[in-house]
Amino acid sequence: MMILFNITVMILMILIIMMLINFIISKKMFKSREKNSPFECGFDPMSKNRLPFSLSFYLISIIFLIFDVEISLILPMIFLSKYYYYLNYLNVMIIMIILLIGLYMEWIEGALKWFK
Structure with a gap:
């Protein structure tokens, strides 16, 4: 107990x-306004008129994020397809239908x- 206390x-x-x-x-x-301002890539922190x-x-x-998550959902189903073939097929089809809609x-x- 004493060893634990010492550590x-x-x-x-x-x-x-x-x-x-x-x-x-x-x-x-050195305290400067430019060094203390937060850095945002592509924006000049000293100017007030920023581009939208x-x-x-x-x-x-x-x-892209939605389809990236979709890949991470479908990939494990590939490895489980030999055990639960019909259930995985149904799950993949439901996910794909939702994404296509x-x-x-x-x-x-x-x-x-x-361009609009």
Whole structure:
């Protein structure tokens, strides 16, 4: 029991020492508005007039994310197909039908058009 207490105290001491070293080393010497502002890729933080974000790019990335999740759902079913053939076939077909209905609805809405 005493060994566990000693190890805990040593770990806490090491953590406190590491936190103090980090606090001492991480002091910024030069305070500037540009260095303290958050970095956003593709945007100039010093200008106020930013370009609007492309909604089409956002929608295409969401569609990619949906199909990426779909792949991760269907891939394990391939390995289980020799055990539960009909059940896996039914699950894959339901997932594909839902995705195709969603894709058709996005196509009808015009979300897949880059130029309007």
